Amino acid sequence: MNASKRLTPRTRGVTLRTRGFSMRLDLRGAVVGLLLIAVSLVMSVVLIGTGDFPIAPADVIRTLTGHGTAAQDFIINELRMPRVLVGLLVGGALGLSGALFQSISRNPLGSPDVIGFGQGSAAGALAVIVLFQGSPGAVAAGAVIGGLVTGAGVYALSWRRGVHGYRLVLVGIGASSMLSAVNGYLLTKADLPDATRAVVWLTGSLNGRDWEQVWPLAVVCAVLLPVVLGHARDLRMLEMGDDSAYALGVRVERTRLVLMLAAIVLTSSATAAAGPVAFVALTAPQLARRLTRSSGPNLLPSAWMGAGLLITADWSAQRLFGADQLPVGVLTGMLGGGYLVWLLVTERKAGRI
Amino acid sequence: MRNHNGADGDTEHTMGKDTRQDKDTRQTVASSTSTSTGTRTQGATDGPQRLMAEGLTLAYDRRTVAENLSVTIPDHSFTVIVGPNACGKSTLLRALSRMLKPAAGSVLLDGAAIGSLPAKKVARTLGLLPQSSIAPDGITVADLVARGRYPHQGLLRQWSETDERIVQESMDATGVGELGDRYVDELSGGQRQRVWIAMAIAQQTPLLLLDEPTTYLDIQHQIDVLDLCAQLHEEQGRTLVAVLHDLNHAARYATHLIAMRDGVVVAEGAPGEVVTAELVERVFGLRCQVIDDPESGTPLVIPAARRARTSAASAPSDAAGSPGRAEDRPRALSTATAVSAAGPDRAAPPRA
Numbered sequence: 001m002n003a004s005k006r007l008t009p010r011t012r013g014v015t016l017r018t019r020g021f022s023m024r025l026d027l028r029g030a031v032v033g034l035l036l037i038a039v040s041l042v043m044s045v046v047l048i049g050t051g052d053f054p055i056a057p058a059d060v061i062r063t064l065t066g067h068g069t070a071a072q073d074f075i076i077n078e079l080r081m082p083r084v085l086v087g088l089l090v091g092g093a094l095g096l097s098g099a100l101f102q103s104i105s106r107n108p109l110g111s112p113d114v115i116g117f118g119q120g121s122a123a124g125a126l127a128v129i130v131l132f133q134g135s136p137g138a139v140a141a142g143a144v145i146g147g148l149v150t151g152a153g154v155y156a157l158s159w160r161r162g163v164h165g166y167r168l169v170l171v172g173i174g175a176s177s178m179l180s181a182v183n184g185y186l187l188t189k190a191d192l193p194d195a196t197r198a199v200v201w202l203t204g205s206l207n208g209r210d211w212e213q214v215w216p217l218a219v220v221c222a223v224l225l226p227v228v229l230g231h232a233r234d235l236r237m238l239e240m241g242d243d244s245a246y247a248l249g250v251r252v253e254r255t256r257l258v259l260m261l262a263a264i265v266l267t268s269s270a271t272a273a274a275g276p277v278a279f280v281a282l283t284a285p286q287l288a289r290r291l292t293r294s295s296g297p298n299l300l301p302s303a304w305m306g307a308g309l310l311i312t313a314d315w316s317a318q319r320l321f322g323a324d325q326l327p328v329g330v331l332t333g334m335l336g337g338g339y340l341v342w343l344l345v346t347e348r349k350a351g352r353i
Numbered sequence: 354m355r356n357h358n359g360a361d362g363d364t365e366h367t368m369g370k371d372t373r374q375d376k377d378t379r380q381t382v383a384s385s386t387s388t389s390t391g392t393r394t395q396g397a398t399d400g401p402q403r404l405m406a407e408g409l410t411l412a413y414d415r416r417t418v419a420e421n422l423s424v425t426i427p428d429h430s431f432t433v434i435v436g437p438n439a440c441g442k443s444t445l446l447r448a449l450s451r452m453l454k455p456a457a458g459s460v461l462l463d464g465a466a467i468g469s470l471p472a473k474k475v476a477r478t479l480g481l482l483p484q485s486s487i488a489p490d491g492i493t494v495a496d497l498v499a500r501g502r503y504p505h506q507g508l509l510r511q512w513s514e515t516d517e518r519i520v521q522e523s524m525d526a527t528g529v530g531e532l533g534d535r536y537v538d539e540l541s542g543g544q545r546q547r548v549w550i551a552m553a554i555a556q557q558t559p560l561l562l563l564d565e566p567t568t569y570l571d572i573q574h575q576i577d578v579l580d581l582c583a584q585l586h587e588e589q590g591r592t593l594v595a596v597l598h599d600l601n602h603a604a605r606y607a608t609h610l611i612a613m614r615d616g617v618v619v620a621e622g623a624p625g626e627v628v629t630a631e632l633v634e635r636v637f638g639l640r641c642q643v644i645d646d647p648e649s650g651t652p653l654v655i656p657a658a659r660r661a662r663t664s665a666a667s668a669p670s671d672a673a674g675s676p677g678r679a680e681d682r683p684r685a686l687s688t689a690t691a692v693s694a695a696g697p698d699r700a701a702p703p704r705a
Contacts, residue, residue, distance in 0.1 A: 017512075017513070021509045021510065022516075023511040023512055024511065233506075236500070237503055239489045241485065243452060243481070243483030244483055244487075246481070247476065247483060247553075248500065248504055249504040296489065
C-alpha cells in the first residue's frame with residue numbers, strides 16, 4: 001500500500017484534535033448553521049418590533065437586555081416575546097423532526113405532515129374541542145396524545161422485519177387521509193362556536209400565544225435535543241441501508257425506535273403549541289441540505305432553518321395582511337404546497353417515485 | 354429461480370460412470386492447488402475456529418430456509434459459499450453476520466454467541482459487504498470510506514490520526530486513492546463497488562463477509578474484485594467469506610468451498626476436492642465436465658452441450674456414457690427443458 005503518497009484523505013471539513021479527542025467539523029455546515037441562527041435572531045427582533053405599536057430594533061434589543069421603558073417592557077416581554085419564542089421553538093421542533101423522519105424513511109416525503117402525524121394531532125385536539133369543549137391546556141394534551149397514538153399506529157403497521165422507508169410513507173399517507181376524514185366528521189358534528197375555534201386551531205397560528213405555551217415546548221426540546229444529537233452518528237450510518245448499518249455495529253431497530261419516538265413527541269408538542277403548521281417539517285430539512293450540501297441528516301441546520309422559516313413566515317403574514325389577520329399556517333401551507341408539487345415533479349424526473 | 358426437480362431425478366442415473374472418469378482430474382487439481390497457497394485449509398477443520406454456526410434453523414417469517422445447519426469457517430481461509438438460487442447461501446451469510454437472528458441454534462464468534470456480544474465489538478471483528486447499500490446523496494468517496502471507521506470511534510474520538518491513515522490506506526488498496534474528492538454518484542459500477550469494499554476494509558476486521566460482491570459487474574471488474582479479495586486474504590491474512598454465483602470463480606479463488614442446496618451443506622473442502630461433475634450435478638442439477646483450468650489448474654466447470662443434456666433427460670437409459678461422449682453422438686431432437694445453472698436472476702436493485 002502506498003500510503004506515503006498522500007497521508008491525508010481529503011474528507012470534507014476541518015479536523016480538530018487534541019489528546020483523546022478528535023472530530024471533523026464540516027466547515028460549510030457550521031457556517032450555514034451560524035448564518036441560519038443569525039437570520040432567525042434578526043427576524044425575531046424584527047418580529048418583536050412589528051405590530052400595532054411598532055418598536056425599533058434598537059429599542060427591542062435595549063428592552064430585552066433590561067433597559068427599556070415600562071411600556072416597551074410590557075409589550076415585548078409579556079405580549080410579543082412568547083409569540084416569537086413559540087415560533088422559534090415550533091419551527092425548530094418541526095424542522096428537527098422533519099429531518100429525523102426524512103432520514104429514517106430515506107425519503108423527502110417521509111415528513112410528519114405528509115405521513116399523518118399532523119392530522120393525528122389535529123384529530124386529538126378536535127376531539128377535545130368538539131366532544132369535551134376542553135380548555136386550551138386540554139386541547140394541547142389532546143394534540144400530543146393524538147400525535148403519539150397516530151405515530152404508534154403507523155409504526156406498528158409499517159413494521160415488518162424492520163420499518164422501511166416506502167412502507168412508512170405509504171402507510172402514513174393512508175393514515176393521513178383516514179384521519180382527515182375523522183377530522184371532517186368531528187367538524188360537521190360540532191356546534192358553531194366550537195367549529196370556529198377548531199378551524200382556527202386547525203390552520204396553525206401563533207396569534208395570542210403566551211408563556212403557557214412556551215414552557216412545555218421548551219422543556220420537551222431541552223430534553224429531546226441531546227437525545228437526538230447523541231444518536232446523530234448512528235442515524236448517519238442508517239442512511240446507507242440497514243445492512244450496512246448493522247455491519248458497522250449500529251443497533252438499527254433501537255436507534256430507529258428512539259429517534260422516531262423523539263420525532264413524534266417533537267411534532268405533537270409543536271402542534272399542541274401552535275396547531276398543525278403545514279409543511280415546515282417537509283421543507284426545512286430539504287432547504288437546509290441544499291445550503292449545507294452535506295450528506296447526512298443535517299439535524300441542527302434543519303432545526304434552525306425551521307425556526308427561521310416560521311418566524312419569517314409569521315412576519316410576512318403580519319406585514320402583508322395586517323397584524324393578526326392571517327394565521328401563519330396559511331402562508332406556510334401555500335409556500336409548502338408549491339414546494340411539495342415541485343418536489344414530486346423532480347423526484348419523478350429522477351425516477352425515485 | 355428455476356428448479357426442475359423432475360429433470361434432476363432423470364439425470365441421476367448417469368452419474369455412476371461420470372464420477373469414475375473425473376477422479377483422476379480431481380486428484381491432479383487437488384495436488385496442484387494445495388501447494389500454491391500456504392494458507393489453504395483442507396476439508397473440514399478441526400478444533401474451534403473464530404466463526405462457527407451450530408445447529409442453525411433459519412427462517413423468514415414462516416418460510417424455513419435451513420434446519421440444523423452447522424458450518425465452520427476455517428480461520429485465515431478464503432471461504433466461498435456456492436449453490437443454486439434460494440439454496441440459503443445468502444441467508445446463511447446474513448446469519449453469520451448477525452443480521453438474521455436464527456430461529457434455533459447459534460452463531461459463535463470467538464466462542465461466544467454473536468447475538469449476545471455488543472454490536473460495536475462485533476463490528477470490530479466481523480465486517481460485511483452487503484448485497485445492496487445506499488450511497489447517501491452527495492457523499493464523497495473519502496467520506497463514505499471514512500464511515501467504515503464508525504465501530505472504532507466514540508463520542509470523543511471521532512476522527513483520529515489512525516482513522517485518517519487507515520481510510521487512505523484502504524482507498525489506496527482498492528485503487529480508489531485518487532478518487533477521494535469525487536462524488537460516489539458519479540462513479541462507474543466497478544469503481545463504486547471498490548469504494549464499498551474500501552469501506553469494509555477500513556473497518557479493519559479480521560473476518561470479512563461479502564454477499565455476492567461481483568454481481569452487476571462486467572467480467573473485467575468481477576476478476577478485479579476477486580483479485581482484490583485474494584490479495585486481502587493473502588497479504589493481510591484476513592478470513593474472507595463470500596457468496597459467489599460463478600462456480601468457476603469460486604473454484605479459482607476459494608481456499609475452502611462450501612456447496613449448499615436446499616439449506617443443506619452438500620460438500621465442503623478445498624475446491625480441487627469438492628468440485629466434481631457429480632457434485633455440480635447434485636448441487637445445481639447441471640450435467641457438465643470438470644477439467645483443469647488451463648490458467649490456474651483449479652477445477653473448471655464446462656456445462657454439457659444443450660443437445661447432450663436434453664437427450665439425457667428424454668432418454669436416461671441410453672445416456673450411460675460420459676457427458677463428453679454423449680455430446681458427440683447426435684440424437685433425435687428433444688423438446689425437454691434443459692436444466693440450466695442458476696443465474697443471478699433475483700430482482701434486487703443494484704448497489705446505488
